Amino acid sequence: MRTHEATVSDRKVIAVVGATGAQGGGLVRAILDDPNGGFAVRVLTRDAGGAKAKDFARLGAEVVTADVDNPESLTKAFEGAYGAFCVTFFWEHFSPEKEMAEAHAMAVAAKATGLRHVIWSTMEDIRQWVPLSDNRMPTLRGKYKVPHCDAKGESNHFFTDAGVPTTFLLTSFYWDNFIYFGMGPRKGPDGKFAITFPMGDKKLPGIAAEDIGKCAYGIFKKGDEFMGKTVAISGENLTCAQMAAVFTEVLGQEVRYNSVSPEAYRSFGFPGADDLGNMFQFKRDFEDYYSSARNPGFARSLNPSLQNFKMWLIENKNAIPLDQAAASA
Numbered sequence: 164m165r166t167h168e169a170t171v172s173d174r175k176v177i178a179v180v181g182a183t184g185a186q187g188g189g190l191v192r193a194i195l196d197d198p199n200g201g202f203a204v205r206v207l208t209r210d211a212g213g214a215k216a217k218d219f220a221r222l223g224a225e226v227v228t229a230d231v232d233n234p235e236s237l238t239k240a241f242e243g244a245y246g247a248f249c250v251t252f253f254w255e256h257f258s259p260e261k262e263m264a265e266a267h268a269m270a271v272a273a274k275a276t277g278l279r280h281v282i283w284s285t286m287e288d289i290r291q292w293v294p295l296s297d298n299r300m301p302t303l304r305g306k307y308k309v310p311h312c313d314a315k316g317e318s319n320h321f322f323t324d325a326g327v328p329t330t331f332l333l334t335s336f337y338w339d340n341f342i343y344f345g346m347g348p349r350k351g352p353d354g355k356f357a358i359t360f361p362m363g364d365k366k367l368p369g370i371a372a373e374d375i376g377k378c379a380y381g382i383f384k385k386g387d388e389f390m391g392k393t394v395a396i397s398g399e400n401l402t403c404a405q406m407a408a409v410f411t412e413v414l415g416q417e418v419r420y421n422s423v424s425p426e427a428y429r430s431f432g433f434p435g436a437d438d439l440g441n442m443f444q445f446k447r448d449f450e451d452y453y454s455s456a457r458n459p460g461f462a463r464s465l466n467p468s469l470q471n472f473k474m475w476l477i478e479n480k481n482a483i484p485l486d487q488a489a490a491s492a
């Protein structure tokens with residue numbers, strides 16, 4: 164088998180930030196699964212001795228130590244690569260300023276090392292739709308509407324200002340949030356399971372986190388086609404009632420949609436509830452823009468194995484922490 168594979172020196176090296184995480188991990192696996200695709204992968208991690216990094220090394224990835232808070236380590240990690248996948252980690256620190264500093268550091272390192280194609284995993288700067296003066300949702304921390312989205316959107320110019328050949332990748336709500344982010348079905352006072360969102364009857368574009376990396380791989384494979392462009396991806400755009408119906412079918416027990424107001428969601432009290440309440444309100448109030456920008460057909464053209472919600476749920480139903488949710492309800 165390996166005699167037919169190109170050597171790393173023949174292949175374009177993609178340096179992957181967040182490689183041991185959800186988005187970056189999907190890209191690493193997509194490159195490793197396609198040994199004759201013309202690309203090799205460099206895993207960036209703060210812990211090269213960690214289990215995930217070691218697994219990737221065993222599968223043929225180059226592994227380097229880098230920290231997005233250490234610009235020198237980033238430059239070293241990008242050196243000699245063809246391209247990079249850049250992502251930031253808002254939920255690790257909850258600081259939009261830190262997120263912007265990290266995006267800036269990645270753009271500077273990409274320019275310094277002459278990368279030929281960067282994919283920046285970004286989001287809309289919601290203030291372009293809902294200015295700070297618009298009181299339909301509260302302004303947070305004095306200058307944001309949705310800090311974890313605004314910071315990403317505001318960071319886009321770091322890449323363009325530096326003259327980095329960049330594709331701006333707008334992603335969607337991960338369905339994996341039903342497993343890891345406490346958003347799965349919970350038992351209400353009526354004893355029935357429900358998912359709770361402030362989306363009314365509007366669509367919430369979603370995606371399997373793994374498919375984000377696979378789509379990113381599709382973008383790299385297209386060469387120049389999406390250079391300098393903004394592209395948006397989702398796996399399927401469903402209303403929350405439609406998602407509840409899929410839960411009911413796949414889990415074999417009734418799951419309802421508990422529709423709440425954005426005000427109620429913001430007051431739930433978990434860290435980031437106000438940020439997420441504003442985010443869902445934006446997706447609800449600007450459904451025409453937000454959902455039509457995210458076309459699963461386009462995502463499938465980048466990633467033919469793109470999952471829809473039912474496919475994802477059938478694969479992941481045993482990981483949904485239903486019992487735990489019921490116990491804490």
Ligand SMILES: NC(=O)c1ccc[n+]([C@@H]2O[C@H](COP(=O)([O-])OP(=O)(O)OC[C@H]3O[C@@H](n4cnc5c(N)ncnc54)[C@H](OP(=O)(O)O)[C@@H]3O)[C@@H](O)[C@H]2O)c1
Pocket residue numbers: 180181182183184185186187207208209210213229230231232250251252253254255311334335336337338340344
């Ligand atoms: N949840 C959603 O629905 C959703 C949807 C769209 C976008 N997003 C955005 O996705 C971003 C997070 O991406 P993700 O879900 O792929 O992350 P993730 O799964 O939480 O993984 C984070 C990875 O990043 C690495 N990392 C963390 N801090 C680092 C640092 N200082 N330097 C270098 N590496 C660092 C860690 O790797 P090591 O420990 O190996 O270093 C970790 O494996 C967030 O900004 C979020 O806003 C989330």
